[in-house]
Each structure stands twice: as C-alpha cells, then as structure tokens.
Amino acid sequence: MSTIAELMTHDHRACDHDFARAETLAAENDWQGASEALEAFAHGLNAHFDAEEQQLFPAFEAATGMTQGPTQVMRGEHVDMRAALERLRAALQARDADDFAGEAETLLIMMQQHNMKEENILYPMCDARLAHARDELCSHLSQALAVEHTS
Amino acid sequence: MSSANPGLAYEDTPPLSAPLRFFLTAPLFGMCAGLVLLFGDGVLGSRWTPGALAAVHLLAAGFMLQVMIGALQQILPVVAGVRFPAVLGVASSSHALLTFGAAGLAGGLAFGLPDAIIGGAMLLLGGIGIFLIAALAGLIRSPSVKIPSHAPRDLRLAMAGLAVTAVLGLALALAIGRGATLPIPLAQAVDLHAAWGWLGWGGILLAATSWVVVPMFQITPSYPARFTRWWAPAVLAGLASWSLARSFDAEGTGIVLGIALMLASGVFSVQTLRLQSRTRRSTPDAPFHAFRAAMLAMLAGIAALGGNLVVDSDHWSVLAGVLILHGGFAGAISAMLYKIVPFLAWLHLTQAGIRAPNMKKLLPDTPVKQQLKLHLAVLAALVLGVFADTVARIAGLLMLIEFGWLLLNMLRVVRNWQRARET
Numbered sequence: 001m002s003t004i005a006e007l008m009t010h011d012h013r014a015c016d017h018d019f020a021r022a023e024t025l026a027a028e029n030d031w032q033g034a035s036e037a038l039e040a041f042a043h044g045l046n047a048h049f050d051a052e053e054q055q056l057f058p059a060f061e062a063a064t065g066m067t068q069g070p071t072q073v074m075r076g077e078h079v080d081m082r083a084a085l086e087r088l089r090a091a092l093q094a095r096d097a098d099d100f101a102g103e104a105e106t107l108l109i110m111m112q113q114h115n116m117k118e119e120n121i122l123y124p125m126c127d128a129r130l131a132h133a134r135d136e137l138c139s140h141l142s143q144a145l146a147v148e149h150t151s
Numbered sequence: 152m153s154s155a156n157p158g159l160a161y162e163d164t165p166p167l168s169a170p171l172r173f174f175l176t177a178p179l180f181g182m183c184a185g186l187v188l189l190f191g192d193g194v195l196g197s198r199w200t201p202g203a204l205a206a207v208h209l210l211a212a213g214f215m216l217q218v219m220i221g222a223l224q225q226i227l228p229v230v231a232g233v234r235f236p237a238v239l240g241v242a243s244s245s246h247a248l249l250t251f252g253a254a255g256l257a258g259g260l261a262f263g264l265p266d267a268i269i270g271g272a273m274l275l276l277g278g279i280g281i282f283l284i285a286a287l288a289g290l291i292r293s294p295s296v297k298i299p300s301h302a303p304r305d306l307r308l309a310m311a312g313l314a315v316t317a318v319l320g321l322a323l324a325l326a327i328g329r330g331a332t333l334p335i336p337l338a339q340a341v342d343l344h345a346a347w348g349w350l351g352w353g354g355i356l357l358a359a360t361s362w363v364v365v366p367m368f369q370i371t372p373s374y375p376a377r378f379t380r381w382w383a384p385a386v387l388a389g390l391a392s393w394s395l396a397r398s399f400d401a402e403g404t405g406i407v408l409g410i411a412l413m414l415a416s417g418v419f420s421v422q423t424l425r426l427q428s429r430t431r432r433s434t435p436d437a438p439f440h441a442f443r444a445a446m447l448a449m450l451a452g453i454a455a456l457g458g459n460l461v462v463d464s465d466h467w468s469v470l471a472g473v474l475i476l477h478g479g480f481a482g483a484i485s486a487m488l489y490k491i492v493p494f495l496a497w498l499h500l501t502q503a504g505i506r507a508p509n510m511k512k513l514l515p516d517t518p519v520k521q522q523l524k525l526h527l528a529v530l531a532a533l534v535l536g537v538f539a540d541t542v543a544r545i546a547g548l549l550m551l552i553e554f555g556w557l558l559l560n561m562l563r564v565v566r567n568w569q570r571a572r573e574t
Binding site: 005016017019020021023024027028080087098099101102103105106108109110112113115116117119120121124125127128 | 300303
C-alpha cells in the first residue's frame with residue numbers, strides 16, 4: 001500500500017497532464033477538444049479537492065486538533081484555484097486564446113506552489129500523524145479521486 | 152513538529168516589498184557590469200584585469216546574489232517549511248548590506264581601492280550572515296518530516312556553499328587590501344573562491360531549485376531519484392576534496408577531481424535538457440527557451456574550462472567565465488525572474504481580495520521575448536569580445552541595455568500591480 005504522499009502526489013501529476021492537454025489543444029485552436037480536456041481536468045481537480053476537504057483534512061484535523069492550521073490555508077487556496085478555473089472556462093467559452101494562455105499560466109503557477117506545500121510539508125505530516133489509519137484512508141481517498149488517475 | 156502552522160499560512164507570505172527590493176536592485180548591477188565593459192580598457196583580455204574582476208563581482212555578488220537571496224526568502228517557506236523571523240527586518244538589513252557591499256567591492260576592484268575592497272567584502276559578509284542566521288533560525292523551527300524530495304536538503308547545502316564562498320572572499324580581500332598572509336598562494340585561493348561560488352553555492356542552488364521547478368512548472372518527468380539523492384552531496388564532497396588537493400599541492404589528484412566536478416556539472420545540464428525536451432506543455436514560452444539556452448551555455452562554459460586544463464591561456468578562463476556567469480546563471484535567473492515577479496504581484500493582489508489581472512496581463516510575452524533574445528545577442532558579443540576588445544565594448548553597451556530592459560520589464564509588473572490596487 002502506498003503512502004498518502006505517494007497517492008496524492010501521483011494524482012497531482014495526473015491533473016498536470018490533463019491541464020497540459022487542455023493547454024495544448026487551446027493553443028492549436030481546437031476549442032472543442034480543449035473544452036473536453038478542460039472538463040476532464042476540472043473533474044480530476046475537483047475530485048482531488050473534494051477528497052482532501054472531505055476525508056484527508058478532517059482526519060488530519062481530528063488527529064492533531066489543528067483546525068486553523070495548514071488545512072485551513074489549503075482550503076483557502078482551493079477556493080482561489082476554483083475561481084481561477086472558472087476564469088479559464090470563461091476564456092475558453094469566449095475562444096480568447098491570449099486570455100486562455102494568461103489564465104492557464106496563472107492557474108498553473110498557483111497550482112504548483114500549492115502542490116509544493118502539500119507534497120513537501122502537509123502530506124508528510126499526514127503520513128506521520130495518521131500512520132495508524134493510513135491504509136484505510138488511502139483506500140477511501142483512491143475511491144474518491146478521479147478514476148482515470150488512480151490506474 | 153515544532154510549529155502549529157509551519158510555512159503554510161497566508162500570513163507567512165512576506166510583504167511584496169521584501170523580495171521585490173532584491174529583484175529591482177539586481178539589474179542595476181548588471182547595468183554597471185555593462186558600463187565596466189563599455190568604458191574599461193582590455194577588460195576581457197585576462198581574468199586578472201581590474202575591469203574583469205569588477206565585472207565578475209558585479210554579476211556574481213551583485214546581480215546573482217541579490218536575486219538568489221530574494222528568491223530563497225520566497226522558496227524556503229514553500230519547499231522547506233521555513234518561517235523567517237522578522238521577515239521585513241531581515242530583508243531590509245541584508246538588502247542594504249549586500250547592495251553597498253557589492254558596490255564597494257566592485258568599485259574597489261575596478262579602481263584599485265584597498266579600503267573599498269575590504270569594506271565591501273565585510274558588508275557583503277554581514278548581509279550574507281544576517282540572511283543565513285535568519286534562515287538557520289527558521290530551519291530549526293521548521294517541521295522535521297520525511298519527504299522524498301531532496302530539494303530542501305540541497306538548499307541547505309547551497310547555503311553552506313555560500314558561507315564558504317563568502318569567508319574565502321573576505322580572506323582574499325584582506326590579502327589583497329591589507330597584505331594579510333594566506334596559507335596558500337593567492338592564485339590558488341582565488342580558484343577556490345571561484346569554484347565554491349560557482350558550484351558550491353550557485354550550482355547546487357540552481358540544481359535544488361530545478362529539482363522542483365523543472366518537473367512541476369514545465370510539466371516534465373521528474374529527475375531520476377538516484378540522481379537527485381547523490382548529485383549535490385557528491386558535488387560538495389568533490390569540491391571539498393578538490394580544495395584540499397589544491398591546498399596541499401597534490402596536483403594529479405586535483406586535476407582528476409577537477410575533471411570529475413566539471414563532468415558532474417555537465418551531467419546536471421544534460422539531464423535538465425533531456426527532461427525539458429519531454430515537456431508536456433506544447434507552447435514553451437520565452438523563459439523556457441532561455442532556461443534551455445542557459446543549460447547549453449553552462450555546457451559550453453565547462454568545455455572552455457576543459458580547454459583551460461589542456462592549454463593554460465587567458466582566453467579559455469575568460470571564455471568560461473563569460474559563458475557560465477552571463478550565459479548560464481544570468482540567463483537562468485532572468486528566466487526565473489519573469490515567472491517569480493508577476494506571480495508574486497498576482498498572489499499579493501489575490502490575497503488582498505483584489506481581482507488580479509492574469510500573469511500575461513501583468514507582464515505581456517512580447518517584451519519578455521525581446522529582452523531574452525537580446526540576452527543571447529549579448530552573450531554572442533561577449534564571446535567574440537574575448538578575442539576582440541572593440542567587440543567587448545559593444546557587448547558592454549548591449550549588456551547595459553539588456554539589464555536596463557530587464558529592470559523596465561520588472562517595473563512594468565510593479566506599475567500594473569499598482570494600477571490593479573487603485574481600481
């Protein structure tokens with residue numbers, strides 16, 4: 001069984017690949033393909049956020065008593081990224097390639113600095129503090145993440 | 152686990168002015184290096200000319216050090232959970248000391264002023280010391296968790312390399328300025344100082360940053376785990392062994408270790424180029440290409456160092472310096488600045504609850520692309536300038552424009568950030 005850090009980091013990378021596919025198709029002006037790829041990315045991203053907000057973070061908060069700690073900050077960044085995703089969708093609907101490229105670049109950097117914090121600090125803390133329940137938690141998280149990302 | 156909220160709080164993001172002061176001051180040193188080349192006589196004729204020594208320190212202790220210290224204050228909290236104590240105080244005091252120190256040192260070297268050389272070196276050491284002590288205090292308070300990434304460990308190693316470089320630099324300043332006796336010949340001490348600055352500080356810092364930045368932001372495969380586990384410790388151990396060999400006149404061992412270090416450095420550049428060629432992003436932008444060009448310049452610089460081993464001539468070492476410092480480090484740093492500064496402006500607007508323009512509205516692609524093209528033209532002129540003094544002067548003029556343009560592009564972000572705050 002993998003660690004929480006391995007499972008969630010793998011899902012980050014899978015989301016990155018969906019993101020890159022949407023970016024590629026938009027750059028080729030294949031708006032239909034870009035729209036489908038963006039929805040696949042949005043599905044994976046939201047599934048990841050939901051798995052964290054509904055399962056991982058509450059388990060961490062229960063184990064540590066830290067409800068205003070790192071998980072609170074991560075939830076705040078999820079709100080920012082969901083808003084950035086909406087702006088990306090709007091640019092795609094308007095078929096504005098320049099705006100799409102700018103919003104995509106912004107979301108990518110926002111997403112990666114968020115991932116760095118999770119992968120380097122929060123997930124290892126989760127593995128350390130939730131060691132007793134890790135296998136069960138990983139199993140639940142796997143089911144909540146986008147199916148195509150867990151293979 | 153020493154902190155309830157290690158490095159993750161929005162409150163931990165330092166005010167924009169903390170890193171920005173470093174990023175806006177840095178290009179001024181690049182511009183001064185251009186002026187030295189433009190008005191100096193035969194600057195690139197040898198690595199020992201006053202102009203060459205001044206230009207090297209304007210680029211290394213001025214431009215590079217400013218950006219690297221400013222960027223470390225941003226990346227250490229995110230990558231290693233470091234919470235800097237008194238962020239603004241550390242930023243303002245280290246920035247002031249580094250600025251006056253680099254200016255004093257470079258001025259002293261250019262005009263042969265011993266007091267300025269020593270004063271500048273002491274101020275630089277003071278600025279570096281404040282930053283390193285604050286980082287150490289933050290590291291002690293950071294969470295001790297096991298992670299697969301070696302970036303946090305290698306950032307620490309790079310800071311150790313910086314400390315060694317700075318102490319060697321002060322010893323050299325005292326030897327030159329006050330006639331202090333060193334345990335090894337001056338030329339050997341200069342080689343040690345340069346090698347620790349290049350690999351122990353700059354090289355390991357660039358590598359540690361790349362472990363994170365290249366796979367995540369350029370969406371490439373990760374560096375092989377075994378490679379990132381061993382690269383920085385091996386380089387540091389190699390550097391320490393090479394330093395001992397040079398200090399004890401073990402010439403054969405020194406040459407073998409020197410070649411091993413050059414190869415290790417080359418392997419990093421090749422590995423990075425290989426990963427970048429497998430990026431999933433289909434529309435690589437100008438900073439991406441600039442980063443790749445920087446890796447190629449590093450490789451060319453290492454080849455020039457190899458040439459210097461075979462034929463000891465002034466041209467080879469100056470060529471290596473030009474390719475590694477301007478082509479490699481200044482190129483990679485410019486590319487990173489173009490990502491860091493607009494993102495920080497965006498982040499601070501968003502955190503203030505202001506609807507932030509996207510990154511390409513804060514800093515459009517076109518001026519970035521043009522400035523980075525000029526960077527390559529300057530590098531080409533510098534390479535030719537090693538062999539022809541007239542071209543070196545033209546390279547100086549172009550370098551003045553290159554760094555001035557970099558500054559203008561940074562100021563463009565600041566202006567757009569201010570506009571967004573006002574509306």
